[in-house]
Ligand code: FES
């Protein structure tokens with residue numbers, strides 16, 4: 001049996017109220033109830049990182065969180081990374097390093113990189129690889145992705 005519930009939260013800086021089913025994951029609520037389809041469903045079991053969001057400052061797989069759990073939370077999704085004027089330096093670096101090949105894994109990598117650089121603005125290559133170990137790219141474009149992460153850290157430090 002499921003019930004409907006109103007959830008009040010803040011997404012990408014905007015207060016928002018939405019109606020969710022008690023069985024909805026946060027990923028389902030973002031995509032199907034709120035219309036933010038940037039977070040992707042890859043595995044739906046916490047293994048690929050395609051659904052990554054930043055939830056109360058922590059990198060989180062939104063497929064593994066129930067929508068009901070985010071009452072009062074602050075969430076950043078891929079839609080909140082760029083400003084209206086320009087791409088975020090992380091997105092720009094991914095473009096310049098050709099670190100994107102598909103639309104499934106890329107939002108998760110960008111969000112995970114944002115969470116990394118929020119916590120550690122100057123990661124080593126090993127630290128970046130370790131942090132992104134929870135994000136899978138089926139085309140194995142990891143070298144380009146790591147180059148983009150390190151480049152964006154350099155750009156943001158300027
Ligand atoms: S869809 Fe959430 S971790 Fe893969």
Ligand code: FES
Pocket residue numbers: 099100101102103104105106136137138139140141
């Ligand atoms: S670029 Fe998306 S799975 Fe490899």
